[in-house]
Amino acid sequence: MSKKNPSGSAPILRSTAEFARHVGLARTTVSRVLNGQPGLKQKTIERVQRALAETGFTPNAHALHLKGKRTQMVGICMEDLLTPPAVKKLAALQQALRKRGFSSLIEVFTPGMGREVVRHFLSMRVEAVVFIGHFHQEEIEARILELMAHGTPHLVIDQFGLKNANTISLDRAVAMEAVMNHLLDLGHRSFGLLGITRAPTSRHDRLTGIHATLKARGLDFDACTLTLDHLHERNNDFDYGRKLAASFLAQSRRPTALLALNDAIAIGALRGLHEADLKLPRDLSVVGFNNQEVAAMTTPTLTTVDQNIAGTIETAAEVLLSQLGAPPRAKPIIRLIEPALVVRESTGPARA
Template sequence: MAKARVTTTAALARHLGISRWTVSRVLNGHSGVKEETVRMVKQAMHDLGFQPSALARGLRGGQTATVGVCFQDLDSPVLAMRAASLQQRLREEGYQTIIELSGDNVELERGAIRRFVGQHVDGIVLIFSRLATDDPALRMLERSGTPCFWVDPENPVPGDRILLDRARSMKLVLEHLTGLGHRRIALLGIDPRNRFGALRIPGLRKYAPKCGLDFERDFIQLFHPGETKHTFEYGYELAGELIGQCAGNLPTGIIALNDRIAIGAINRLREDGIRVPEDISVIGYDNIAVAEHFFPSLTTVDHQTNRLMDLAVRGLLERLEPENSDLPPRESHVHPKLVIRHSTGPVRG
């Protein structure tokens, strides 16, 4: 009796008794796979006459070799970095992306999901989703059977998701500043009612006492309630307010919501002759491209974007395997990294 022809990576993986993820990494030349496994996969491909083809896979199995990706906009450098990294990883796996921008509008995000489902994408990735746990779009996703992977969702949605450990990032920041002798710290743009700010405040409150600080006593919070444009100009304006409010008795450290706010603040401080880091240390968040090339180069928190997106793609591909469709949802966390540059230094004696 003739053997069934192996025509998909999933079938090849089953034939070899290994995961489709491993087969995919071999096909795309990724590192981290044992040489013995690489030889085994290539030998099986030769013996079986297997030729990987994303298009053929779609024609044969009813798949489209496409993944729908939705995020807010391209104005945010961190979102642009995530989208580019995600698209590259999916491309390496033989998938094309259909990108929708929601503009931070929940109704537009719902519409994007409806279109993805209507276009029969193989899977969906939602970055910084604002959908509520009981949103009707989630019921539509469930009915369609379309796998969805969530990257840093605002709410505890049901499904596979990966989160950046922002509480840990505040631990790293506070340990760095207090290790340099800083005891009075300003928080610029970290609004507890904004989702990005709300994810930082609990970490600050948790780790401040462990670093010898009292959150109510030792921190100055400056933000415009409801502000959503976290730009260079916003940082410039907040720093001006800090200078006016402190009347010559500035804190010695600043933690900004993001790198753009940090850079805008440094520019405003410089106008008043306040030196960074000699007079005040400044830490940003996101590690955008300009952070390394600004003067002084910016100490900041790196999201580990490539690792986030690599795990998102891996999780989505694993969920696409028929045998994994009924597995319970999985949640993973990625630890951020503090990148220490020249915008932070010891408190002057």
């Protein structure tokens, strides 16, 4: 078998050497054209360009990197690819990185697999690693230490309170302050919390914001809020919200407003209340969190908190790229993102 393709179609060119042979030039000459070096006849340059377009030859990126070229790759660890806000962040980040000339290597970081994922990124010599989501604290902290030991910059989006981690997070306390002020202004004084029970790990957590707002208005947290999270298996989804709403209605001391951990729970609550023949927001107000697309499609449409994902990711890209050339920092970078309350139909004046 000769190197020539018997079918007459172009042969598969896997190296500049083969490509140069195909064009009828020396490998070095082709290389000079590809890298825009001077001292070449225009005619030669065009000859190479034309062959390049015809054959679609691409230099081996791995060999380029071996010669010292940057990989221009960023590793992205996702908690999963099913949570809509996380996917939106991924989409935005991928686009932001692409715009800056980086490509994204995406892996789902299942519990216990963190080591393999990060090792894989390191073996690919990515220039940085981003974590999106919420991970097992010890595991992610160990991974971050490993990255730092290799001099690879990192960034954690959405998980606050990690030791020595560069972090970008939504200020959930500020979000809940906005929600609470909105409801307090509407006359509400009794609140049901759906899924919002995790003990605050920082001063930017939801409960912190709720506490602070009530205190500022001279109200007592325990007297004003009610939690029934223990009554049902906690899935933080539609069904969970639906069951919780029903449970709240069965209480003698019924809150006038429900605050949900996320939009799915809130929409479940809307359903639960609808099934009990309540009219919203006349009988009860409901607030979600995340401002997913569905929040504008429910009946009634859902008042919720927008995460400002575009802003988050723009900041993330900046923070990430600012680390690239720079020497490692002593102190981690911490950035907070301001959320925005989106008022829709599911909240209204408290019933007298």
